[in-house]
Amino acid sequence: MADITEMLIRRGYLWQSFEIYGGMAGFVDYGPLGNGLRRNLERLWREYFVINERAVEIDTPTIGIEEVFIASGHASSFTDVAIECERCGKIYRADHYIKEKLGIETEETIDFASEVLSTYDVRCECGGKFKEPENFNLMFSTKIGPGRGKDGYLRPETAQGIFIDFKRLADYFREKLPFGVCQIGRAYRNEISPRQGVIRLREFNQAELEYFVHPGEKKHPNFQQYKDFSIKLVDKMDEEHNISLGEAVEKGIIAHELLAYFIGRTAEFLIKAGIKKDKLRFRQHKDDERAHYAEDCWDAEAYTSYGWIEVVGIADRGDYDLTRHNQYSREDLSIFIPYVEPVKIKVKRFVPKMSSLGPKFRKKSKKVAEAIENYSGEISDGKIKIEVEGENLEIDSSFFDIEEKEETVYGERIVPHVIEPSFGLDRITYAILEHSFETDVVDGEERRVLRLKRWMAPVQIAVLPLLSREPFLSKSDEIALKLKEAGFYTEKDDSGSIGRRYRRYDEIGTPFCITIDHQTFEDSTVTIRDRDTTGQIRVNEEELESIIKQLLESERDLKEFGVPFK
RNA sequence: GCGCGAGUAGUCUAGUGGUAGGACAACGGCUUUCCGAGCCGUUAACCCGGGUUCGAAUCCCGGCUCGCGCACCA
Numbered sequence: 001m002a003d004i005t006e007m008l009i010r011r012g013y014l015w016q017s018f019e020i021y022g023g024m025a026g027f028v029d030y031g032p033l034g035n036g037l038r039r040n041l042e043r044l045w046r047e048y049f050v051i052n053e054r055a056v057e058i059d060t061p062t063i064g065i066e067e068v069f070i071a072s073g074h075a076s077s078f079t080d081v082a083i084e085c086e087r088c089g090k091i092y093r094a095d096h097y098i099k100e101k102l103g104i105e106t107e108e109t110i111d112f113a114s115e116v117l118s119t120y121d122v123r124c125e126c127g128g129k130f131k132e133p134e135n136f137n138l139m140f141s142t143k144i145g146p147g148r149g150k151d152g153y154l155r156p157e158t159a160q161g162i163f164i165d166f167k168r169l170a171d172y173f174r175e176k177l178p179f180g181v182c183q184i185g186r187a188y189r190n191e192i193s194p195r196q197g198v199i200r201l202r203e204f205n206q207a208e209l210e211y212f213v214h215p216g217e218k219k220h221p222n223f224q225q226y227k228d229f230s231i232k233l234v235d236k237m238d239e240e241h242n243i244s245l246g247e248a249v250e251k252g253i254i255a256h257e258l259l260a261y262f263i264g265r266t267a268e269f270l271i272k273a274g275i276k277k278d279k280l281r282f283r284q285h286k287d288d289e290r291a292h293y294a295e296d297c298w299d300a301e302a303y304t305s306y307g308w309i310e311v312v313g314i315a316d317r318g319d320y321d322l323t324r325h326n327q328y329s330r331e332d333l334s335i336f337i338p339y340v341e342p343v344k345i346k347v348k349r350f351v352p353k354m355s356s357l358g359p360k361f362r363k364k365s366k367k368v369a370e371a372i373e374n375y376s377g378e379i380s381d382g383k384i385k386i387e388v389e390g391e392n393l394e395i396d397s398s399f400f401d402i403e404e405k406e407e408t409v410y411g412e413r414i415v416p417h418v419i420e421p422s423f424g425l426d427r428i429t430y431a432i433l434e435h436s437f438e439t440d441v442v443d444g445e446e447r448r449v450l451r452l453k454r455w456m457a458p459v460q461i462a463v464l465p466l467l468s469r470e471p472f473l474s475k476s477d478e479i480a481l482k483l484k485e486a487g488f489y490t491e492k493d494d495s496g497s498i499g500r501r502y503r504r505y506d507e508i509g510t511p512f513c514i515t516i517d518h519q520t521f522e523d524s525t526v527t528i529r530d531r532d533t534t535g536q537i538r539v540n541e542e543e544l545e546s547i548i549k550q551l552l553e554s555e556r557d558l559k560e561f562g563v564p565f566k
Numbered sequence: 567g568c569g570c571g572a573g574u575a576g577u578c579u580a581g582u583g584g585u586a587g588g589a590c591a592a593c594g595g596c597u598u599u600c601c602g603a604g605c606c607g608u609u610a611a612c613c614c615g616g617g618u619u620c621g622a623a624u625c626c627c628g629g630c631u632c633g634c635g636c637a638c639c640a
Contacts, residue, residue, distance in 0.1 A: 022630040191638080291640055503601070527600080529600085
């Protein structure tokens with residue numbers, strides 16, 4: 001691989017943030033081209049994960065109130081208790097270190113770690129003593145509102161915003177599973193040591209789809225599409241499989257069809273975006289690697305100069321999130337699933353008689369009534385035994401009626417499971433750039449060319465007057481304007497020799513250059529030059545828009561559209 | 567956060583205590599200019615702060631950033 005970072009900076013793909021103030025690790029600025037590329041990636045992602053699924057996109061705040069992250073588990077599992085050696089300055093996660101040295105499973109609290117350290121006189125490997133344990137939270141905290149305000153955090157993932165809106169969303173989808181909800185946006189993690197350029201950022205771009213399904217139906221209607229598709233799979237035992245996704249499900253390597261579907265879909269998407277198939281693999285998380293919420297998880301990994309890097313995580317989060325938010329918010333986040341055939345069942349119900357309960361139990365009567373309603377045991381000697389506020393009571397039949405009838409049950413309430421494909425857009429953008437950047441030789445001279453997929457290029461068309469004077473300039477302006485009006489990202493460039501300009505656009509990945517030459521003024525034709533082959537065709541000015549459109553949407557050969565030129 | 571190395575125009579780089587140089591790029595001009603042509607001209611840099619010194623890009627300290635290793639990576 002040629003050194004790409006130099007080009008990315010110089011040509012306006014990626015810049016260090018806060019550069020004139022010395023910079024700050026973990027943040028990146030997208031220059032004009034980088035931003036364009038990432039936007040195109042987002043557009044393609046929507047095609048794959050929203051428009052062509054039963055899915056919608058929403059947008060929720062990047063700041064979350066504390067309650068959200070207590071419920072989600074991030075407040076505790078995202079906080080590490082860290083211990084630092086006084087002598088050598090090494091920092092460990094307290095729970096890891098204690099478990100390794102003493103074999104004790106610890107709670108993740110400062111007090112507990114502190115107690116264990118002093119009780120067992122735990123020392124650093126260098127022999128030094130540890131300072132008092134401290135919390136290190138990987139979430140950025142903030143205060144909402146004036147004064148002491150309310151505690152808030154910058155979201156560490158976009159997903160929580162979706163879970164919180166679950167009731168509204170289920171309603172939007174008319175209570176019918178499966179459905180998907182996605183969010184594209186920024187997320188924040190206060191990394192201890194961000195490194196490797198765009199690979200580990202403190203503020204990054206996610207595209208997440210939460211696909212809600214019936215726990216017993218982890219299938220997808222379009223799985224057929226990927227059943228015979230194969231991609232390199234590495235399971236949690238580090239074993240490699242080169243089998244179809246259908247087989248992988250049959251053999252139990254992938255837990256279920258729905259995960260396999262998203263693996264297939266993700267692979268197709270990444271390849272369409274410009275990731276090389278031979279530099280793409282899916283790796284299953286090992287048992288100790290999975291997040292607190294995940295039941296099974298497969299990462300898409302792309303091979304880059306940093307080695308294999310995770311670009312997508314596809315997790316079966318089970319009902320973890322909805323159940324937790326259910327508990328903490330006390331909102332019912334289940335969904336009603338009707339049976340195919342309603343079921344008739346006999347029910348026996350105890351109906352409290354308030355007119356007799358009231359006078360006898362007074363303030364307690366409401367609680368007694370509830371206990372009677374919930375009673376499900378037998379009646380002995382016309383009495384039932386219930387417990388109210390720790391007190392055992394015998395209630396005789398003058399306080400309740402028994403209603404026995406046949407009821408029709410139409411369905412049941414269940415908490416859906418969620419399958420989450422979560423995409424790191426920054427990493428994907430970077431991997432695409434690396435996978436696309438090549439050098440080749442044209443006319444004996446080395447050329448740097450960014451072979452982006454045509455539909456991904458931030459600058460799609462460059463209009464180049466052969467000569468930098470009239471009438472070439474006006475004609476170029478006229479054609480560039482027409483192409484812009486047609487919706488193509490177009491640049492006009494008359495600076496330097498024509499060869500120099502071709503190189504300029506090769507380097508940033510512009511797939512096609514339109515050249516206005518002498519012949520243009522004789523027969524109203526222009527040339528289209530293909531970035532990858534440097535071949536040219538000559539076409540009529542009137543057909544230009546339609547040909548460009550077809551070329552940009554496909555990988556069709558330029559020669560199909562006109563007479564080769566030169 | 568620890569250790570090692572590095573930081574000079576947009577980019578790459580020379581300069582090791584005494585006037586900061588080059589290449590490429592960019593910009594303007596000349597040249598009927600289809601694959602980084604040539605010529606003339608222009609713009610443009612010592613990461614930040616402190617110290618030592620008559621004098622610091624250079625030596626020392628601290629910070630920031632980048633690279634590598636360790637640790638961390640829900």
